[in-house]
Amino acid sequence: MYKDLREHILKLFNSDVRLDGRKFTDYREPFTVETNAVKTAEGSARVRIGKTEVIAGVKVEVMKPYPDTPNEGSIIVGVELLPLSNQNFELGPPSIEAIELARVVDRGIRESKCLDFKKLCIQEGEKVWTLIIDICPINDAGNLFDASALAAIAALKTMKFPKYGNDKIDYKTKTDGMLELKDIPISVTVTKIGDKLIVDADSDEEKAIDARLTVASLSDGTLCALQKGGDYPLTYDDIAKMVDIGVEKAKDIRKLIT
């Protein structure tokens, strides 16, 4: 469907250039994180990568813990692919794209073990904090994966618990209680088009991809979550290179929120 676009992109790649003039491992500019972007949320962040813009907000609730983990709180990640942000998004229940994106963001945080769910316990077997992270793109110009993951972790990092007493949350009164994050997991999505590997694919490049690999890693380079996407396979060599690029780029991105 996008055969001409793909051929054009590949032709440019042969001269080591991308459509917008970037190098293969460059993110778009401006690349910014603004925390506390939404006053009504307990924690929030707005991430801009070039023309892509997303907002993530954390709301908290007190719930009964799952029976198999009576002393652990939990997180829930939701993504709303708002039709405001892209002409191809539609109203209605979450699309499969929204569900995949939410689950990849969720795993990047959960599996990093940066959060101690036991510390979210209020009363064993009865009450635990649930952190609900909702992600809303304002403008989707490509790479919602990295923008969403970054917005989510930045929102968690800056969130403040509201006052809780007598079985009620007083949302109007924020305490000084913040989450303890042991590390900052960062997701980098590496995209394969032809035989080239690039980061931060824009919406044109996303139309022409063979495969993508989202690599979430910790500050010491340990990997904590992976997700392959796209219709074509990856070689062992591709994967090794993509993981290297992912971990390397994560180090730069982590500086934006620490």
Next chain:
Amino acid sequence: MAYTERLNGRKFDETRKIEAKVGVIPNADGSAYFKIGNTAAYAAVYGPRNLHPRFLQDPSRGILRCNYNMMPFSSSSERVRPGSSRRSKEISLVTEKALLPVLDLNEYPNSVVDVFIELPETEAGSRCAGICAASMALADAGLVMKDLVAAVSVGKVDDKLVVDLDYSEESYEEGHVADIPIAMMPNYEKITLLQMDGLISKNDLKKVLEMGKKACKDIYEIQKNALKEKYADRGKE
């Protein structure tokens, strides 16, 4: 005790601080951001574009479709469940009716103009903020329009007539509250949205609608300036 003083020393006929910008969503055909106090609204216009399914098409003119939605974290109390609710559907409907009179869609048979309104943070007056943003976004999309639409809530808190109720006024408990969101075509002085919750006398309604007229005209100037600003920047590039 009577209602004597508003938060932050605001005058009774004064709106909260307003911020307006157009062209904030590059993907859209037209877009705007409108913030009043702690209530913020984005609006994006897509279209005129093909309308599917086909049975919705009108061969004599284009149709306008509005969707109002609060982001899940936009309330300072509990999280808002994603998806539409009875409330959001009604607001979408009255928003559509508030905007339709300024548009001429006869040139676009079988097409739709989609307006998506999203609220990242809210604290009273969200439907009016949405309408203000939407009307700017429609203008930014280059659609033929008779006028802009400016909207604000007016009302009565205890014994005082007020413009642009904030949350503390909407939920005032020591006396009666009337909350009246209105939208106006500023150049025609015609009302395109009128709703009310609460108790008010006929006389007070007349008076407070006059107060709303002035406020809408002030908002109109802010909307106009935001639109001009975008094109002023264009010239410099």
